Amino acid sequence: MIAAPELQTEFHYTQDTDTRFSSETDFDDPDGRNAIIGKGKAKKGKKGPGEKGKGVGKGAGRMNGHHQENGMENVMLFEVVRLGKSAMQSVVDDWIESYKYDRDVALLDLINFFIQCSGCKGVVTGEMFRNMQNSEIIRKMTEEFDEDSGDYPLTMAGPQWKKFKSSFCEFIGVLVRQCQYSIIYDEYMMDTVISLLTGLSDSQVRAFRHTSTLAAMKLMTALVNVALNLSINMDNTQRQYEAERNKMIGKRANDRLELLLQKRKELQENQDEIENMMNAIFKGVFVHRYRDAIAEIRAICIEEIGVWMKMYSDAFLNDSYLKYVGWTMHDKQGEVRLKCLTALQGLYYNRELNAKLELFTSRFKDRIVSMTLDKEYDVAVQAIKLLTLVLHSSDEVLTAEDCESVYHLVYSAHRPVAVAAGEFLFKKLFSHRDPEDDSMPKRRGRQSVNANLIKTTVFFFLESELHEHAAYLVDSMWDCAGEILKDWECMISLLLDEPLPGEEALTDRQETALIEIMLCTIRQAAECHPPVGRGTGKRVLTAKEKKTQLDDRTRMTELFAISLPALLAKYSVDAEKVTNLLQVPQFFDLEIYTTGRLEKHLDSLLRQIREIVEKHTDTDVLEACSKTYHSLCNEEFTIFNRVDIARSQLLDEQVDKFNRLLEDFLQEGEDPDEDDAYQVLSTLKRITAFHNAHDLSKWDLFTSNYKLLNTGIENGDMPEQIVIHALQCTHYVILWSLAKVSEGTSKKEDMLILRKQMRAFCLMCQRYLTSVNTAVKEQAFTILCDLLLIFSHQIISGGREALEPLVYTPEASLQSDLLNFILDHVFIDQDEDSNSTDGQQDDEAGKIEALHKRRNLLAAYCKLIIYNVVEINTGADIFKQYMRYYNDYGDIIKETMSKTRQIDKIQCAKTLILSLQQLFNEMLSDLGPSFDRSSSAFCGIKELARRFSLTFGLDQLKTREAIAMLHKDGIEFAFKEPNPQGEGHPPLNLAFLDILSEFSSKLMRQDKRTVHMYLERFMTFQMALQREDCWLPLISYRNSLQAGGDDDTMSVVSGISSRGSSVRSKKAKPATGKRKLPEEESSSSSEVWMNREQSMQTPIMMPSPHLTSTIMREPKRLRPEESYMGVYTMTPDQQQQHTHPQTPQPQHHQTPMDYNTQVTWMLAQRQQQEEVARQQQERAMNYAKLRSNLQHAIRRGTGLMEDDEEPIVEDVMMSSEGRIEDLNEGMDFDTMDIDLPPSKNRRERSELKPDFFDPASIMDESVRSTHFLGYDAFQR
Helix, strand or coil: CCCCCCCCCCCECCCCCCCECCCCCCCCCCCCHHHCCCCCCCCCCCCCHHHCCCCCCCCHHHCCCCHHHHHHHHHHHHHHHHHCCCCHHHHHHHHHHHHHHCHHHHHHHHHHHHHHHCCCCCCCCHHHHHHCCHHHHHHHHHHCCCCCCCCCCCCCCCHHHCCHHHHHHHHHHHHHHHHCCCHHHCCCHHHHHHHHHHHHHCCCCHHHHHHHHHHHHHHHHHHHHHHHHHHHHHHHHHHHHHHHHCCCCCCCCHHHHHHHHHHHHHHHHHHHHHHHHHHHHHHHHHHHHCCCCCHHHHHHHHHHHHHHHHHCHHHHCCHHHHHHHHHHCCCCCHHHHHHHHHHHHHHHCCHHHHHHHHHHHHHHHHHHHHHHHCCCHHHHHHHHHHHHHHHHHCCCCCCHHHHHHHHHHHHCCCHHHHHHHHHHHHHHHHCCCCHHHHHCCCCCHHHCCHHHHHHHHHHHHHHHCCHHHHHHHHHHHHHHHHHHHCCHHHHHHHHHCCCCCCCCCCCHHHHHHHHHHHHHHHHHHHHCCCCCCCCCCCCCCCHHHHHHHHHHHHHHHHHHHHHHHHHHHHCCCCHHHHHHHCCHHHHCCCHHHHHCCCHHHHHHHHHHHHHHHHHCCCHHHHHHHHHHHHHHCCCCCCCHHHHHHHHHHHHHHHHHHHHHHHHHHHHCCCCCCHHHHHHHHHHHHHHHHHHHHCCCCCCCHHHHHHHHHHHHHHHCCCCHHHHHHHHHHHHHHHHHHHHHHHCCCCCHHHHHHHHHHHHHHHHHHHHHCCCCCHHHHHHHHHHHHHHHHHCCHHHHCCCCHHHHHHCCCCCHHHHHHHHHHHHHHCCCCHHHCCCCCCCCCCCHHHHHHHHHHHHHHHHHHHHHHHCCCCCHHHHHHHHCCCCCCHHHHHHHHHHHHHHHHHHCHHHHHHHHHHHHHHHHHHHHHHHCCCCCCCCHHHHHHHHHHHHHHHCCCCCCCCCHHHHHHHHHHHHHHHCCCCCCCCCCCCCCCCCHHHHHHHHHHHCCHHHHHHHHHHHHCCCCHHHHHCCCHHHHHHHHHHHHCCCCCCCCCCCCCCCCHHHHCCCCCCCCCCHHHCCCCCHHHHHHHHHHHHHHHCCCCCCCCCCCCCCCCCCCCCCCCCCHHHHHCCCCCCCHHHHHHHHCCCCCCCCHHHCCCCHHHHHHHHHHHHHHHHHHHHHHHHHHHHHHHHHHHHHHHHHHCCHHHHHCCCCHHHHHHCCCHHHHHHHHHCCCHHHHCCCCCCCCCCCCCCCCCCCCCCCHHHHCCCCCCCCCCCHHHHHC
16 A cells, blocks of 8 residues: 555555565566466456457457547547547547447447557557557568658647647546546556556657657546545545444444445555556556656656655655665766756745655755756756755755855856856845844834844845855846845945944945945845846836836935935945935936935035045046936936036136146156146046036137147157147047037037147147057057947948048058057056056956957057048057967957958958968068978967868859969069079968968869969979979869869878879769769859969960860870870970960970970879879779678678668668669668667666766766667657
C-alpha cells in the first residue's frame, strides 16, 4: 500500500517474488519490460500485453467489416482533440460507451489515435491488431511514416496546433479519471495502452518517441492521482474498521466489519494493480527517456516526476526519485535544467516536505548555487528563486559564502536576474523583524521601523564596494522593497535629526551613500523605468502605474521642497553630497511650489544654490547647479520669473567679475600673480559650466576668451586649466550662435559674424595642437573634431540651404595636423602615456581612464572619416594599426572600415591596400630588401591582410569592383621598384604579392583570369623562368589566380606542371562537374579598369590556357606556341606581329623555334601526358576500391547503419554519373529499410549505484541517450 505509513510504501513488480522499487532494481529486466502488467498470479481471463490481440472476444468478427467506420471514428477522435473545442469529458464518455459495447473496436480506435497524434498516416487494422506483436505493428507504422516533413503535431506551428498539446494531455487525464473505478482494472485496456506506449517510446522515430513519452508521463500522472485517492480511501476504511472493532461486543456490527474488510481488500487489490501499472511506466519509459537524446523528451520526464513528488509525496518524495532530478541538473540544455529547478521549487515551497529534502539539499546545494551564474538567464533566475525558497525554509542551510555568491547579482545588467537576487537579499537581510515592531504604534522619521532597514541597505551598499552602481541596487530591490525605499521622510530624518540616546550616528561615508541611494530612489519613482544599461527601453505604463507615479512625485516634491534647502545648507561644503542633492529638483512637480504656497522655500533653495556656486569650483558641482537652474527656469510655470531674475543676477556678477579680473591678469604680462590666475580660473569655470545649459550671448564672451587664448599662444606661459576652459567656453559661444542662426530669426550680419568667429577659432585650435601641454592639445583636438563635423557639408541638409556660407572644409595642413595628433597621442603604449594619466601609470584605474580618453579621441577622428569630412585615404594610417592595437581600438577601427565601405567601396579598398603598402615600406626600411619572409613583421602584415579580407564578407558580387581595384593597386606596387642589381633579380616589392594573395579568394572566377592577365603585363621573359625562393611570392600569387582550380589558393608547384595540371586530392570533385565560363564574359569585365593603363610600357603576356578535363574533351595536338604562350614571352618578331594585327602573318607552324625552346615544349607535352595517364590510373583504382567496399557493405545488411562511421552514399556521390548506374545494379535496396533489431532495440541497463546521488552513472557521457541514426536523424 502506498500511502498508509503502517503499510508497505514501495511499488511491486510483476514477479514471483516481491521486489522493492528501490535503487537496486531501477535498471533490472531490460528485455522483459513489455510483459510487466498483471499480478504475479494471473486472474482467470486476463491476458498479458504480449497476447493482447490473441483470441479477442465479443466483437472480433466485426473488426474487418467496420474498418472504414472505425477509421472515421478514429479521425473524429483525433480531430476533436486537435481542435479542442468540445468538452473533453463528453468525448471520453462516448469512447467508454463504445468500449463497453465492443472493447476491441474501441481499443483499436485509441491505438490509432496515438498513432495519428504522432503524425503517422498509417492505420492499425483489426487484422494487425489480432495477429501482430507491438514491435511488428510499430515497424509497419514506421514504414508508412511521412518522410516529406520532419514536423509532427507536437512540434507543428500555427493556430490550429497551438492548443494540441494541452488538449492531448487533457484527454489522457480525463480518460483515466473516468475509467478509474472499473475499466482500468480489467487488465486489458491499460495493459494494451501501456504496452503500446512503451514500445513507441523506444522507437527510432522521434515523433513516435516524443508523443508516446508525453502520453506515458501524463498517464502516469493520472495514475498517481488515482493511487492517491485509493490511499485516502484505504485510510478512511482502516479507521472505520478500527473504530467498529473497538466497540463493545454488544454494539459491534459484524456485518459492517465484514463489509469494511471486503472493501479494504478490494482497495488493496486495486492499489496493487495501480502500483503495477506505475511500475511498468516508470521502468519501461521514464528510466530510459529521462536521458533521451532529445532535450524536449528529457524535459517532459523531469517535469512530470516533479508533479508526482509534489502530488504524492509519501510515495515519491524520497531519494530514489530525487536522484533523477539532481542528476539532470547537469544537463547540457537549459530547457531541461529549467524544468529541474521548477520541479524543485514546487517541493521547497511546502515547508512540510523539508525533512524529506535534507539529504538532497546537502548533496546538490552547491550545484544549485552554481546555477545562479548559468549562461541561460532563465535558468539563473529560477535558481535564485529556488535558493530564496530554501532560505525561507531554513536559515542554516545556506552558508555565508553561498549567500554572497547571490548578493552580487543585484548589480547584474540582466534585470530579471537582478530582481530575483534583490528578493533573495530582501529575504535574508530584512525578513528578521522584531515582533514588538508590529505591535507598537507606527512611528515616523528615524524612529520608524524602516530606519534600521534603510541603514542595513546603506551598510550593504558600502560593503559591496560597487559605489557607482547604487541605481542598479535600488532597481533590483524596487519590486520587493519599494515601500521601504520610498520612505524619504525617514531618510531625511536620518540626515538632519540628531541621533537618539544610545543610537550610533551615521558616519560621513554612510551619509554620502544614503544621499546617493535616496537620489536613485527619487529617480526611479519619477521616471518609472530601469537605469541605463538594464532593460530594453521605456515601456508604456498602465493606468495604475501612472497614478502611482503622479502620487510619488507629488509626495516627493512636498517633502524635499521644504527639506532640501536645509540639506544643502548642512552639506554645502561637501562637493559629492551637494552634487547629488542638487539633482533632486530635476524630478520635482514644479506646480506644487505654487499650489502648495511654497514660494518661500523656493527662495531659500535659490539662495542656497547661489552660495554653493560662489563657494565651489568643482566642475561637477557647478554643472549640477547649472542643470538645476535650467530645470527650474521653465516658462510653463509661474515660478519662471522668480528663478530667471535670480539666475540673471548671478550671471551678471560672474561675467563682470571675469572681465575685470581678465583685464588685470593680461596687463601683468609674462609673470602673472598666482592668486589672480586662480581667481580668473574660478570665475571662468563658473561661466563655462553655466554656458553649457544657458544662452549667455548677450554677454560678449567671445572677444574676451579669444583675447585670452591669443595671449596664451603669444606668451606660451598661460596656465593649462585657464586655456582648457577658455577653449570650452568659446566653443559654447559658437554653438549658441549657431543655434540662434539656425532658427532663422537672426540677421545676415549675425551669420557673417559667426562664420568669421568660427574660422578664427578653428585656426586658434589648430595652433594649440602644437602646444607643449598634452591636456591642452587633447581639448583643442576634441573641439576641432566637433566643429569640423558640425560645420561640414551636412549642415545644409534637411532644408537648411541658407546655412551654406557656414560650411567649412578643412585644409590639407589641418587634416595633416589632426592625423599626426592621433598617431602621436593615441597609438602609443600604455607606459608611454605618462602625461595624460598624471603620474598614475601604476594605478590600474588611471590606466583604464587614460585608455578611455584615447578611445574617445580616436572615435572623434574616425567620425570625420565616416562623414567624409577628411579624405578617406587618411584612414590608411588608422587601419594599419588594426592588429597591433586590436584589444584597445579594434572595435572602433572595424566599424570605421565598415562605414567607409558603405560610402565608397572602391576608395575603401584602395585605402586598405595603401595601409598594407605603408606597413610593407616601413618593414623594408627596418629590415632591408633581403628580409626573411618568415619574420614576425612580414607575418604580421600578412595576418592583417587576412583580417582585411574577412571584412569583405561572402557576397563577392557586391565587392567585385573593389576587390579588383585592390589587386590592381597591389600588382602595380609590387613591380613599382625594380631591383638595382638588374632584371635577373626580383623587384624590391615583389614579396608584397604574397600579402596580396590573401585577397585572391574574394575574386570571382572570371575576375581571377582578368587579374592574371593584368599581372602578366608586368612580367618579363626572365621572370617567367625563375624558380628560386625569392620568386615564390610571384609563383604563389599566380597560382592563386588560376581560374580553373577548385581552391582559390593553390600549392606552389615547381616547373611547368604548376600551370599545366594540378594534382587532385582524394576527395576532390572531377572536372566533369565544372562549367567553363565563356571567354567573352571574363575579358569584358577587365575592360573597365585595364584600359586605363594602356600607355604603360610593360611586356605583353598572352593569356594562359584553361585546364581542360580529360573526361569531357578529347586530347588534341597543341601547336608549339599554344603550349607555352602563357608562360614565356614571344620572340621580337612574334611581338611585332601580335602588336600590329593588320600586318600579314605567316602560318604559326612555320614559325622557327630555337633548339632550347623545342626541348622545353617537348618536355612540357610529355609531362602533361604522363600526368593524364596517372590520373586515369588513380581513378580506376579508386573505383575498384569503392565497388569492393560497397559490396562488403551490402553483404552486411542492416549492420551498415549502425557500424559504419561514414555513410557509403558520400563516396557514391563522389563518382561520376555513369559509375553510379553501375553501382546501382549490384545494390539490393531492400536491405536499406529501417528495421528495429530485437537485440539492440534497448540498451543494456546497468544497476544503480548504492549512492543515490552519484551523477557519474549518467553524466559521464553528458546526458547520453540513444542517438538514433535512422528516422530520428531525418525527423530532426
